[in-house]
Amino acid sequence: MILHPTVIANLLAAYIAGGMVLYAVFYGVQILKHWDIQNGHELQLVLERRTYLISTLLSYVFGLQLLSLFLYIFTADNLTPLFVGAMCAAGTLNVDSFGYPTLVLKIFNFILAGLWLVLNYVDNQGYDYPLIKKKYLLLAFVAPVIIVETILESAYFLDMEADVITSCCGSLFSSERVTGLGSEIASLPARPMMWVFYSAMACTLLCGIFFYFNNLGGYLYALLSLLMFFISLVSIVSFISLYIYELPTHHCPFCIIMEEYNYIGYLLYILLFGAVVSGLGVGALIPFRQVESLQAMLSGFIRKLALASVILYAAFTTLVTYEIVTSSLVISYEVVY
Amino acid sequence: MQTKATHWLTLLILLFSMDFSYGGEPAVTIKKTDRCPVCGMFVYKYPKWVAQIIFKDGTSYFYDGAKDMFKHIFDTAKYTPGKSVEAIKDIYVTDYYEVELIDAKSAFYVLGSDVLGPMGHELLPFKDQESAQEFLEDHKGKSILRFQEVTPAIIESLDHRR
């Protein structure tokens, strides 16, 4: 294991989050089993007090979880000088077999954590804990995934050896290598992919704006924003990265977070992840519009979420378009296949 | 004694008057934004490994090792659309011991050694056979190749070694 401050920070954050989540889940199960707001038994009142503490704790834990995704990528980027062949986070993640699986789980948990925070916020606005069971059910689902992620992350960092030659992102995301998801995405033809990206984004934004004004099509928007999330990630590898690097063959999605590119990767990813969480939040909350204690605020809140999602996706698109327009790269039909 | 001293003196004078530059000064100012067109690495971080190709139209590219330079030569249009191998004017690599740019075509490349470059297994350039041989013995090198003997298959084998 490499005793680097960033590694220690990651592991510490993961263990704290994992520990708190386990503690919360233990009580959450009690709440799921015994919660009955009508009766005045001692256990119920104890649970009412306890959920206040647990919800507050979990808000911070899941907030930490959101940050940990970016801390993880930052750490991988930071450790690249230690590994031969690595020049960015892509190489560092490849030094052992746990790096990329951990990343995938972290992305998944980012979205779940964000959704939980949205649910928690709305639950706190009702005077009778309207979403409490849904909230703890989601927690029960998220908790094991977080534990698995913590285990994988520990394995990744603890298994790390400095004398490993790792693959450079140039080969991981090259269109030549036949195997590997990275090169499959990288070899998607750039021009058609641009069309896919922009038309999908247009649909998504229109749907979101339509929902904002007419309160119809919320589920559709949630679905579209999830789809757009994946399309955007694929687009980053397929063509957006080319324009940022001004290199026709460099598809790496991690080099864009480097200082030399003005850390633009972080901004792009923050916008993208924020957009998908708020978009999915819309879909998650629509079923509760009829709940009495939330009548006053829920519809307005859902619309605000949709608007936030639309704005974030629009900002993402603007940034991408800016990079494409100001780039000195020109993708011509013959060369990039 | 007198003649021996004169001999040594002449030798010294000759030594110092010999011009060690080779057909045009290569542009050695590497900007912070220069990246290897093959892998995208920032070249300024690895000054000991710099390779350079200058095209007839004046444009030049830097690489983070001889391996990537060869990759560019073998598939020029892929990494720099519109350019071809025939348009290359000069090629330079950094001598591993002297740490200065030497002509790539006349260099000696050691393969299979235990010294790794930024891109992993590399071809280590030397300006003459003796230094290449010395390095090979010191660092468990397997073979010494001339510029013309390097093929795409050899480059690929370097990439696939772990």
Added chain:
Amino acid sequence: MIELMNVKKVFNAGNPSEFSALNSVNLNIAGNKVTVLKGPSGSGKTTLLSIVGCMSRPSAGRVKLNGREITSLPERFLTDIRRKTFGFIFQQPNLIKGISVLDNVMLPAYPLGEKRSQLKMKAMKGLAELNIADKSASKVEWLSGGEAQRASIVRALINDPYIIIADEPTAHLDTKLSYRFMEIIEKFKSEGKTVIITSHDPLVYESSIVDHVVKLRDGQIEGKQA
């Protein structure tokens, strides 16, 4: 108006020093009436009063205010109700030293964000009704016992609550002032307010103004429960 169902309050539960302050209290407090909770010290009067006034939560049982269940409310909702519904008068005036009478009186209204000029007018009017308007700018340390008590009453009324809660209000007042206090209570009743008082002062619980006396002993209500 206020219903207590099976209310229990236990302090230090699980520890050797566990103490049960209230045991299964069932009580109905009627609106627009004066109710007195009477009992020796340690009988749970103050605990019961604080639960009724949303200042603490029971260990078991439910409390309903105007049909609305309040014990399960999350903190922010409970605070809101408490601020708007109840006015509290304590044994000691509990005025804050160092600031004027007027500032003390306006304090409970600050979180509600009313316009300061209007609030000041309300406060001055309240002070005038209890004849201490001339003391509005004085420091609280200069007030006599009765004046301080009256100031605390004005403070209790600043948010126009419809329930007044008073915990041993006459404990530090002489007879004359105690009678004056009861007259103020009568005024509240005539304004439609509900008053709940704890007291072991016969002057209070034997007063003709009082509608209902609840006897407490050892955390339970004696005799027939309302």
